[in-house]
Amino acid sequence: MAPNSRSSLTRSASRTGKQVTRSLKTQVTMLGTAMGAFWVTFVLNTMLGGALNQFGVIPRTTVGLRGILFAPFLHGNLNHLIANTLPFLALGWMVMLRDARHFVPVTLFSMLGAGLMAWTLGAPGSVHIGASGVVFGYLGFLLLAGVYTRSFWSIVLSLVTAGLWGGLVLGIAPGQAGISWQAHLGGFIGGILAARRYR
Incomplete structure (x- = not known):
């Protein structure tokens, strides 16, 4: 290989490494900020x-x-917060793996869907709190992104999401008392709408 070719490959590898490092820093900063807000509020x-x-x-x-x-930042107890922390981090990171630029708008779609559905269908006098609606929004987005974009990596990401987290979908149905299935359903729908919007 000619010296110039080696030099070009080295520069290209260096640029790629720097881009990956910047991307990881952005992801860690965004997820860390959200997690910090959850825990400080708690x-x-x-x-x-x-x-x-x-x-x-x-x-x-x-x-x-x-x-x-405000509801996504509020949690009833430590178990509630921990139960939302892990899937929020995992699915939020997967949203950013697809495209970091979509993390904020997908989050907003999910918050809006979860909040409106809880507000519309929730029991009178109840109070709905927690980030689980946003988690279900990420789930809906990731599951449907491959269907709407039809790109190889988006489809792979959708399949991985289905394999690892698909069981969460059961949470959008009425079930256990004290669980806001309304927020889960609304967040999931919000995530699907975001997947369609950013196809």
């Missing part, structure tokens, strides 16, 4: 005796609409 809410839960989604009340924005 600690603060615990110190306040759960007073911040009033900012969750309260069905069919005007004030309850603010929960569309």
Whole structure:
């Protein structure tokens, strides 16, 4: 191989390495910021005796609409927070693997879908909190992204998601008391709409 060719390959490998490093830093920063917000809010809410839960989604009340924005950051207890942390990190990272630019809009689609569905179908007087609606939004996005884009890697990512996390889909059906299936369903639909929007 000619010296110039070796030099060109070295420069290309260096650029690729730098791009991968920047991408990983961006992913870690975005997911870390979201996780930090969840945990800081949980600690603060615990110190306040759960007073911040009033900012969750309260069905069919005007004030309850603010929960569309705030509910994902609120969790009822430590188990609730931990149960949402792992799938949020895993599925959120997979969304960014597909395209980091879609992470924020997919998150917003999911928050809106989860919040509106909980607000519309939730039991009167109930309060819906937690990031699980966003998690189900990521799930819906990843499962349907391959169908809408029909690209090889998107299809592979959809299949991997189905294999690892497909069982979560059962969470969109009415079931266990105290679980907001309404938010799960709305977030899932929001994720599907985002997959169609960004196909």
